[in-house]
Amino acid sequence: GIAAEKNDSSSDTARSGGTLTLAIDGTSAVNDPAFYTTLGDWMVVDCVCRGLTFISFETNEPTADLAESWTVSDDQLVYTFTLRQGVTFHDGTAFTSADVLASLNRQFNDADKTLPKGSSRPLKGIGDNLAALTAPDAATVVFKLKKPDRTLLGRLSDIGGRIISKAALEKYGAGIGKNLVGTGPFKFASATAGQNVTLEAFDAFRLGKPPIDRLVLQQVTDPSTIVSSLLSGDISATQFTPYSALEQLKGDTSVTVYDTPKSFDAFIMMDVRRIPELAVRKAINLAIDRQALITQAFFGAAVLPDGYTIPPNQDAYDASLADLSKTDVAEAKRLIQEAGATGRTVRLMAASDSWHPKAAQLITQNLTDIGLKVETDSVDPAAYFNRLFDAGDKFHDLMIWERNGYYPDADDMIGSLAKPSGVYGEFMSGFNTLDGSAAYADMLFEAKNIADATARKARYSEIQRAWADKYMTLSMLVCASNPVVSGTDVKDMNWKALGNHRCYVENASV
Amino acid sequence: MKLPTPLIELEKLRVDFGGSGGRRVRAVRDVDLTIYQGETLGLVGESGCGKSTLGRATVRVTEPTGGTIRYLGADITTLRGAHFRQTRAELQMVFQDPFGSLNPRRTVADIVAEPLLRARRTPRPEARRIVDDLLDQVGLGREAGTRRPHEFSGGQRQRIGIARALAPAPTFVVADEPVSALDVSIQAQVINLLADLIRERGLTMLFISHDLGVVRHIADRIAVMYLGEIIEIASRDDFFAGPAHPYGEALLSSVPTLSRQPRRERIELTGDLPDPAAPPAGCTFHTRCRYAVDRCRTEAPALTEVAAGRQVRCHFPLLPVKGPA
Amino acid sequence: MSGETLLEIRGLTVGFDVPAGRLPAVAGVDLSLRRGEILALVGESGSGKSALSMSLVGLNRGPGAHIGGEVLFHGRDLVTAGERELRGVRGKDIAVVFQDSLAALNPTQRIGDQVAEMIRAHRKVTRGQAGRRAEELLGEVGIAGPAQAARAYPHQLSGGMRQRVMIAIGLANDPAVLIADEPTTALDVTIQAQVLRLLTKLQSEHGTAIVLITHDLGVVAEVADRVAVMYAGRIIEQGTRDEVLFDPQHPYTMGLLSSVPRVDGPAVARLPAIAGNPLTGVARPAGCAFAPRCPFAHDACRAEMPPLRRRYGGTAHVDRCVLDDAARTRARGALEVLAP
Amino acid sequence: MTGTWWLVVKRLAAVPLVLLALSTMVFVAVRTLPGSPATGLAAGGSSGTSSAADITANTAKINAALGLDKPLPEQYATFLGDVVHLDLGSSFYGGNDITGLLGDALPATIELTVAAMLIAVLIGMLTGILAALRRGTWIDTATRAIGTVSFSLPWFALGVLGIVVFGVWLRWLPVIGRLPNALDYHPLTNFVLLDAILQDRPELIWPWLQHLIMPATTLALSMAGFITRIVRASVLEVLGDDFVRTARMKGLSPGAILRRHVLRNSSLPIVTVLGLQFGSLLGGSVVTETVFSYPGVGNLLVNGILQRDYPIVQGAALAIALLFTLVNVVVDLLYLALDPRLRKA
Amino acid sequence: MSESTTTSGLRGALAARRLGRGPLAAGSWIVVALFVLVAIAGPLLVTADPTRNTADALLPLGASGHLLGTDDLGRDELARMVHGARPLLLVAFLSTGLAALLGVGIGMIAGYAGGKVEWVLMRLMDLALAFPSMLLIILIVSAWSPGVGSLVTGIGTALAPGLARLARALAAREAGRDYVLAARLGGTRAPRILVQEVLPNMAGPMLAQVVMTLSIAAGFAAGLSYLGLGIQPPTPDWGYMVQAGQEFLYRAPRLVVLPAAATLIFVVACNFVGDDLRDALDPKGTR
């Protein structure tokens, strides 16, 4: 804004001070690691709270954060964390193991008094696998697992693992989401649902006070307004830029468009209960013109899914899987004819926001071209999300969907997508009803705990190939990015993290 | 003189209008009135005193709030359905406004035929014949049937209205100021037409007017209304010889006359008609009556017979013993 | 009573553009108004009474209205006078009392203010002075409790009271001429009597000349000094009250008089009526406009419009009829016009 | 004047009844929206590893916690009871207190709509009166044509156009929000102008106006065209009234006639229309606020609908309807003040 | 008398050629007629498939084979514009029809019946009016799945109360007229009185208002499609095209301008036609 510029003009020498405004998808003004509301609200949690471990997304390895170091027992069942000393929370209290227990127990124990109604507890899964969580002393925390879990360190860096001041938890109880107190670079100042959250730089941040004074996460829902406010300078940066504007923005000198890593999967879920023939599902997979999707729906901010569901920014990415997502219209037609499915009506459901409707239109065309009749339904995201869970929904045959990596690990992608039990296997694709699907649970568990990265990658590739060949319940469309754009004056922003909806702007300046 | 048979008998007829803010106007207050077969009763009174409402209530286009209406001795106050439709045809009305009383979208023949088709359920060809005859009778000529009301002048329209009222061959007609919207020269035409029709068809009529001159030319008896009540009933000649109620007296003396002589004493009323929602206590006329005494302010007089065929609602009626000679 | 001439109207014409052409509402009228007299203008609806009187002060000026001829007032021609000049005359020298008092008063302005506005339009007085004068005026026109009435809104007053208010407005600046356009038509006879008496009282007290427009011949008989009868935009007969009402010369005047239902005299079985309808359209016959309805018309009547002619030497009783005296007497008999 | 007060009281007494009926409508309408928030909450943010059974169980639990498992009549009774206590419940997502949310958002919406109304009335009155006085001339035709066009403008695209032109190309005006993010604003009444005075912070006013002008004008434009038409018609109507002729008879100048007689009387129909049009403004603000990320009730409502956050939708819809109802009460009272004829009780 | 001899009201107005006088009015009638024509016959004339995606995305105006260029999915813009007229007009006309049916029906009954019936009906209408129509429509439409049906229901319902108010006032005015009393005296029953006496006499002002409503309905239809609550892609629809084209505001403004201008022209023309009808039918001529 204009007034903002005026305020800033006082300090033109040092690149410090000022306000950084990020456009976010929405805010309920509730920022609680145990309660998912919007991506934007969780970005606030990123800024306010840090966890035992940290993944910067510039590298995908978990590094030490509030835990200074850790040891893992040989049987992979006991993790002992040594906590960093001298860290203070925004409320002035010192960070100890008591805070860790208080924060993590909210994830593991659904009877915790400080949980608000309807909380989602993202680390619940770890809790299910936990034999004990103890703090032998103020500087040590010990996890005892039931079964080994190689992903523990990574998952602790996730939002659910963020540490909140125990004093604050006791003070605010279930209302903690409105008064979040952590050790992060920014402290909570104010928030208004549906509008914005204002944070202030935390002087005592353990890595030093951030250059900016104030961080505002501003809800902007209208896509064209996002573009306009980037251009007008009302917004400093965002990862919610509409794809169609990228070209325009690239040509504008007032903004920087980053080559954000292709980190999320865009795919079609096929409900095997509706489309029982594998041949038809494969035909559908072969029919899709992914190049058209990349240019016309993603405007270049996507790549072919050469690693099947593992996006290129993850270490299990294996380009040799490219053939699983190849396009062969003739073959597709042949398969359809062979299956006697020519003229069959398939129904396609897509959300009405972002790239989804456009992809739906392109895919409708592709499927029509191979002899299917397509009916589409485009619904608003909330309704769409609900209908995905309803196997009886009329449009449950084909569903366009996307999945971000919550933490950058193959287990989070193929691990959850190919699991027979769970949202994808049970609700959406009905994969669990197919012969042999049960084995995938064990295969995936075994794969994720393979310590050697190369061996693990090979195993994942095997699983993916087999899964796709035998079942084809999921057809990959593309791997795409959440394109980050910022004003040219914004420097040193961790845009790779932002591309994964993670907000690490403690080094950024305006 | 033949023995008068009552055709319409009103008993304690009452019409209330609920206004806004709890304001209730009692437009007609417990009126007792008998209209005899074959007579024309002239109803006069100031604007807003309830003449139209009484007329409308008599033929039930305004539903009375209380009291009874008897037609040929039968109570028709709450009659409904087919029975009522029968009676409906017998009771008709001519309206004041020659513009508002005819549907501008319909042809004259359609307008006149409507009551025949609906109330009398006359077959169409027959109705057509009756309509043609009627149009001739009211002096419009049958060709008028194909035209629409806006092509006619006020007087001609009033003739259409009369034809419509007469179509179902009614026995009783309420004529609500049928000539007051017309110019004098036209007025006379219409009054003559009505007089002829009354004579030819033996109609009984309630003729409402505020023009005493007009009433005098057409009515057999006169009823004077004031603030929702009948205050005097007299034969025409008796009334014009000298009203018995002080209000009638003032009314008659206020009419400007076309005479060269210095007029009789003019009795000028002070003030206006009181608010019908809050009528004065006692005799409703006492606020404007030059003869009023204390009794008039507290005690409401009843309508009493002071002479044969002559009723007055006054404690001290002006007896019409002597004329100005 | 025969004061100096205040208004001299010469060859006044008023035409209105209507879809069918130019409507001759007033088709050439000569008339004069003398100080202190009441001149009654009678005629049927649409005969041009209002059009005539409104054009005197240009109140019906506007696109589509064409006013011609002369209206001389104190040596000025009001027909050609500019709007600004006319504003000085309106309300000050010549005032109008309109018929429908409910419509003619501003519904959202207090009575007192509406009267005071008239005063302040032409005099340099303070708001307070004007207000006090307004109350006085309301008292003068016979409104009981003028202070209270001044604070009322038009709808809170009765028709008779409102008509008095209109008169008070008309008289506010003591005009030389008051045009009263059917001031009592909407009123009951009892109220009409009050208002008429007020008008005559004011006329005699202030010496105001009044143009009284009405179609009620009874009213004319009661208050007028002189009478002009209009038919189809023209004056067809003019004279003193007694001349016109009791010695009518034009068959139209005769018919008009005979068809009035009266409360005195014998109650006749049939009213002698004028047949046919008044002329309202754009087209006018070549000859006498009344000829189509006139039972005594002959060829000469249809040839050309008869000029206004004086009947008796010396008097100002004029008419537009070609019939000779004998024919007129026959006509009077046939129409049962009451003998004087 | 007791009659007048009686009317006022009666009019105000009707408001709670209207609100009761409105609440019912809102309750019913909101519950017919497809999709339930529980599933969204249950699955939201989960890493996809939770099992279907988990989600189903969680959905049921959330439903219970939110009271969505109760029979509708019971939900309704609870809802009504709460409304009576001015407790509009709390948001499904994070339990924000709806009354508090509305406390933040309503003043913003009121500022926006009132500003739009003022702009529209100003433009509409001026042009309407001009057109009426110059009836039949080219000025009249032009005004009417422009008015009709502005009245028909696709309001949904107008804001975007404004943003592009004034925000991006010319950079005259900010394109989002209500105040600059860099500015410290600690709401007291949450009406910026009022707070600027109460807190003695005049520096708030200019940026506030800058943020207000574009959304308000966007909203106002279509309405201005409409007002032009109404004003023109009603001025013409009054010009033909008899009392205007009386005023001319008095020898008043055209200016005085316009001021003292025409304007007040022609404002009667205009005021009614304004009341009704305020509804369109509120409706339009739903879209405008989204486009300008303006922190008002409309924005809240759209979010609520998108998230199936019933209490927010209920609260926001109720607030909008309440605002509208109140405006119409004000209009009625204004009417009463303007038209003495109505005071006769 | 100088007027035609057998007609009155609307027919009279038409016969007297009072409609469509002046270039603005005449032009508007022609424009509306053209739009209707395009909606009905246009799709038969334009052969290109408006939903056929091609690789030739965002071709400029006048590109070979694509007079108006192509959109972001390579679809022929001319075909989309022509086909896009249909849903808008369909929704506008149907929802206006529904609003007229509901509004005139309810208003007429309320105005004629008076008393309690009127009170109940009009309070219902007041309630509906207490919601800004946009809000009401959004609630109705989002309760159903978006499409022509829900649009028509939503817009029709939301616009009905406004018409009902006018219909009530007109019907009450007519019901107080003596000719209605006369019809009752003549034994005509209420339904027939409504149809035969009341309706024809309120038709003039009502019709003008209905045409105005048509323009409002068209505005809403486009607006809702713009919000994604209306006609669903890939069916071409102007409102949605504006929304979809907005992404390319800087690169291919025509994708926004064409459908927005078409909508605007239609709505404006409807307004002028409504004006013209009102002028022609208004006895007072106040315009």
Ligand SMILES: Nc1ncnc2c1ncn2[C@@H]1O[C@H](COP(=O)(O)OP(=O)(O)OP(=O)(O)O)[C@@H](O)[C@H]1O
């Ligand atoms: N429909 C109505 N609603 C409310 N009040 C009414 C209605 N009709 C008549 N009134 C009131 O009832 C009273 C009598 O009215 P009515 O029309 O019967 O008088 P009237 O004697 O016919 O007067 P006029 O000579 O003016 O026709 C008046 O005060 C009038 O205001």
Ligand SMILES: Nc1ncnc2c1ncn2[C@@H]1O[C@H](COP(=O)(O)OP(=O)(O)OP(=O)(O)O)[C@@H](O)[C@H]1O
């Ligand atoms: N402004 C106008 N535009 C068109 N025609 C008009 C206008 N004013 C009056 N007329 C017509 O001029 C003729 C004379 O009208 P005027 O009002 O003078 O009649 P009047 O004698 O006053 O009748 P009434 O007794 O009904 O008041 C009528 O036919 C009338 O329709």
Ligand SMILES: [Mg+2]
């Ligand atoms: Mg009456």
Ligand SMILES: [Mg+2]
């Ligand atoms: Mg006149």
